[in-house]
Amino acid sequence: MPVTQIPLDSSLEQENVTLLIGKNVVLKLIEDQESKSLLNDQHVQKFLATEDLAFRDFRKTMDKIMELETKTFLEPTREMREIFIIRRIMSRRKRMPKNLIALIKSRSRKIYKDFLEVSKNMLELEKKLKKINSEVEVLNPITLSACPACKIPFYHERSGKMEFLLGDYKEALRCPTCDTLVNRDDVERINIVKVIPSIEKVWKRNLWFEEYMASIVRSLEGWRTWTSVYVLGMSGVLHEVDVLAIKDGYVLIGECKTGKVKREDVFTFWTKVSDVKSHISLFASISELPETETRGFLQKNPSVTLLEKVGELRKSEILQKMREGVIRRI
Numbered sequence: 001m002p003v004t005q006i007p008l009d010s011s012l013e014q015e016n017v018t019l020l021i022g023k024n025v026v027l028k029l030i031e032d033q034e035s036k037s038l039l040n041d042q043h044v045q046k047f048l049a050t051e052d053l054a055f056r057d058f059r060k061t062m063d064k065i066m067e068l069e070t071k072t073f074l075e076p077t078r079e080m081r082e083i084f085i086i087r088r089i090m091s092r093r094k095r096m097p098k099n100l101i102a103l104i105k106s107r108s109r110k111i112y113k114d115f116l117e118v119s120k121n122m123l124e125l126e127k128k129l130k131k132i133n134s135e136v137e138v139l140n141p142i143t144l145s146a147c148p149a150c151k152i153p154f155y156h157e158r159s160g161k162m163e164f165l166l167g168d169y170k171e172a173l174r175c176p177t178c179d180t181l182v183n184r185d186d187v188e189r190i191n192i193v194k195v196i197p198s199i200e201k202v203w204k205r206n207l208w209f210e211e212y213m214a215s216i217v218r219s220l221e222g223w224r225t226w227t228s229v230y231v232l233g234m235s236g237v238l239h240e241v242d243v244l245a246i247k248d249g250y251v252l253i254g255e256c257k258t259g260k261v262k263r264e265d266v267f268t269f270w271t272k273v274s275d276v277k278s279h280i281s282l283f284a285s286i287s288e289l290p291e292t293e294t295r296g297f298l299q300k301n302p303s304v305t306l307l308e309k310v311g312e313l314r315k316s317e318i319l320q321k322m323r324e325g326v327i328r329r330i
C-alpha cells in the first residue's frame, strides 16, 4: 500500500523535512544541514573514530589545543592588541609617526616568538592525540603574512576585533599598521598551525560528544540514530534533540552535555522527552551532575538512563553502563 501524503500547508517543501513512518511510530524531523555536512567531513570522521573520545586523555589534550587556538587567533597577545588600539585611535591619520613605528618594531620579535611558540606547543599536543588515535589530524599548516617594513602581521578589523589575514593572497596589500604598500613577493611569511575549521566547529558545538554517544547506541544491535536534529513534539513545538534513536518502533531521545549541567537543562530535556513521546531516554554528561535533586529526578525515572562522569569513562565502560540501563530491554 502506498503512503498517501496530504500536505496541510507548505511546511513540507520549505523545511527540508524527514518523515519517519513505522508500524507504531510517526515522527517529523528536520536535520541540521550544517551539522550533517560537518559529520561527513573526512577529518571529522577520522576524529570521531577515536575509541575513547570522551576519556580525559584525549578530551583534555583537545581542550588545551582549542585554548591555544583561541588565545592566538581570537584573543591576540597584549602586544598585538596594543598595536591594534594605537592604530584605531590614530585611524584618521594616514601615516604613523616614525618613533611609534620603531616602538612597534621592537615588539614584533616577541609577537613572532609567541606565534612560533604556540604552534610548537600545538604540534606537541597533536602528537599526544596521535598516540591515542594515529589517524587523527586536527591541525593545518597555515601562513601568517607580515609587513616587511614594520614586521607586524597583517590584520583587519571585524566587528571591532582584530582578525589576522591568513593564507596567501594575490595582490599588493597596504599594511594596516604602518601604511606601507607591500607587494606579494616582499611579504614576510610566518609558518604556523591552526585547528582545521571543521574540527573546531565540531568541538565547539559539542557535536563530537553527541555523535560519539550516538555511535555507542548504534553499536547496540538494531538501533538507527540521528545526531543534532529538530523533532516535532505533540505540542507543535520543534525540539532540538542531540541524539534520536529508533529500534523496532521504540524511540530514544538523548541529551549530551559537555559543560556544567544546570537544573533547567534537566527540565528542558524532560519537556522534550514527554512532548516527543519517546519511550526511553538517555542523559549523558561529561562531568558529574551538581545537584542531588536533579540526579534523583533522573535516577528515579525508570525510562531514563543517566550517564554521569562520562569524561572519566572509556568506551567499553560507557557501553557497559548503557547496557545496565533500560535500553537492554529493547
Ligand SMILES: [Zn+2]
Residues within 6 Å of the ligand: 147, 148, 149, 150, 151, 152, 175, 176, 177, 178, 179, 180
Ligand atoms: Zn607595516
